[in-house]
Amino acid sequence: MAQADIGGTLIEDGILDLLRQERTKALSAREWKFRIAGFGYAIKDVRGSQVVTKLPQGTELGVLPVQFG
Template sequence: MIEQTHLDAPVLELVTRERTMALSTREWKFRLAGYGYAIKDVAGEQVVTSLLKGTELGKLPHTLH
């Protein structure tokens, strides 16, 4: 179950910045892992998670899919 629907502004900025610099989705996910984040599919939504704690941080905006 997704607890938080929106990402905090600093995390969203990082995810967005890394997406614009990456040439592919695979590279983007690899770059995010370097910052301790991952993207997983939950109930049809893409969710940003913390790799360290395994917690869901919030839904990824559809514009970044």
Template sequence: MAHADIGGAMIDAPVLDILTREKNNSLSAREWKFRLAGYGYAIKDVAGAQVVTKLPQGTEIGVLPAHFH
């Protein structure tokens, strides 16, 4: 499955708010990813970067900022 080159696209502020809130409320990276799936988002590794995608299509939204790693 090929992916689009999103070139470090910025993630919208409301989505970043969800990512931040759920990361702060999670005890592990696994729980965080599970919680994000409930909002229709996923994190996937692409060429050494973590990319936020929209479920269920897997549409790439943007690269996860470094402070989330």
């Protein structure tokens, strides 16, 4: 299982699995972002990378692997 890294913090496999499952269910990136917000996560763009954050604090969990793009 791939793990993303941002500043030494790894995204947990369970979170990546959830994001992957929801991405396959969504018809668009916009719908996917809406779906994962229901689970308490968000995606923000930082210097050309997509970073997973925890809502509502906005705590960065890590950079998404390329295959999510």
